[in-house]
Amino acid sequence: MLGLPDHIRAFLFDLDGVLTQTAKVHAAAWKDMFDSFLRAEAERTGEEFVPFDPVEDYDAYVDGRPRLDGTREFLASRGIRLPEGTPADPPGTRTVQGLSAVKNLTVLRMIQEQGVQPYPGSVDYLHRLRVLGLPRAVVSSSANCRDVLRAAGIDGLFDVVIDGVVAKRENLPGKPAPDTYLAAARALRVPPEHAAVFEDALAGVASGRAGGFGAVVGVDRVGQADALREHGATIVVKDLAELIGPDTGTDEGS
Numbered sequence: 001m002l003g004l005p006d007h008i009r010a011f012l013f014d015l016d017g018v019l020t021q022t023a024k025v026h027a028a029a030w031k032d033m034f035d036s037f038l039r040a041e042a043e044r045t046g047e048e049f050v051p052f053d054p055v056e057d058y059d060a061y062v063d064g065r066p067r068l069d070g071t072r073e074f075l076a077s078r079g080i081r082l083p084e085g086t087p088a089d090p091p092g093t094r095t096v097q098g099l100s101a102v103k104n105l106t107v108l109r110m111i112q113e114q115g116v117q118p119y120p121g122s123v124d125y126l127h128r129l130r131v132l133g134l135p136r137a138v139v140s141s142s143a144n145c146r147d148v149l150r151a152a153g154i155d156g157l158f159d160v161v162i163d164g165v166v167a168k169r170e171n172l173p174g175k176p177a178p179d180t181y182l183a184a185a186r187a188l189r190v191p192p193e194h195a196a197v198f199e200d201a202l203a204g205v206a207s208g209r210a211g212g213f214g215a216v217v218g219v220d221r222v223g224q225a226d227a228l229r230e231h232g233a234t235i236v237v238k239d240l241a242e243l244i245g246p247d248t249g250t251d252e253g254s
């Protein structure tokens with residue numbers, strides 16, 4: 001069925017980097033925030049400034065995870081531990097919340113300036129699933145998910161959205177834990193072994209593996225196919241267009 005084993009009946013998509021071209025915007029916003037912070041730390045301590053690597057550091061510590069987890073994980077990789085703070089901390093406060101607030105303002109500004117482009121292959125795939133009446137969910141760690149879906153013009157294509165706002169409200173642990181994907185499968189009333197997860201992040205394919213999903217599609221936008229497989233992808237494609245065979249054609253969305 002659309003490039004996946006026949007027992008797959010439900011389709012669960014990550015947002016940033018799978019449906020929309022926003023993973024690189026997030027990576028740039030994280031770099032902007034962490035580099036300002038690390039520069040200030042280097043001045044304060046007299047130690048060398050080592051910038052945030054938007055590929056290696058982003059993939060290993062930030063990509064796919066909820067915002068506060070991303071901040072904490074990267075700082076821990078540099079041996080830095082900050083107080084947690086509160087959501088009321090002004091952006092730039094030397095706390096996990098204060099740094100995360102700066103990153104959010106930056107990503108929102110970048111998104112407003114650049115707009116949001118969906119991946120055409122993903123839009124085509126979604127339209128084909130809709131024509132076939134197959135259930136679809138978005139499962140994103142982002143608290144900005146609904147706005148990004150709307151800005152990309154694809155907000156009407158899903159039966160269920162589990163995003164950073166829902167996860168916080170329902171107390172669901174973020175990726176790489178499987179809980180948000182499991183919640184989406186439950187909402188679609190499909191057991192995980194009959195559902196497919198689509199992910200570009202290492203933390204995301206790890207969620208798919210941990211949840212026992214029937215297929216974990218690693219979407220390799222940046223040349224990390226081997227790492228996606230190692231972390232749990234059962235299939236790796238560069239774009240969802242590769243999954244659309246010549247015999248599955250419909251006119252809608254193509």
Ligand SMILES: O=P(O)(O)OC[C@H]1O[C@@H](O)[C@H](O)[C@@H](O)[C@@H]1O
Nearest residue numbers: 016026063064067141142143144
């Ligand atoms: O800061 P937000 O918009 O709530 O998003 C949290 C995370 O959401 C994920 O979808 C992205 O892969 C991460 O890069 C991002 O940091």
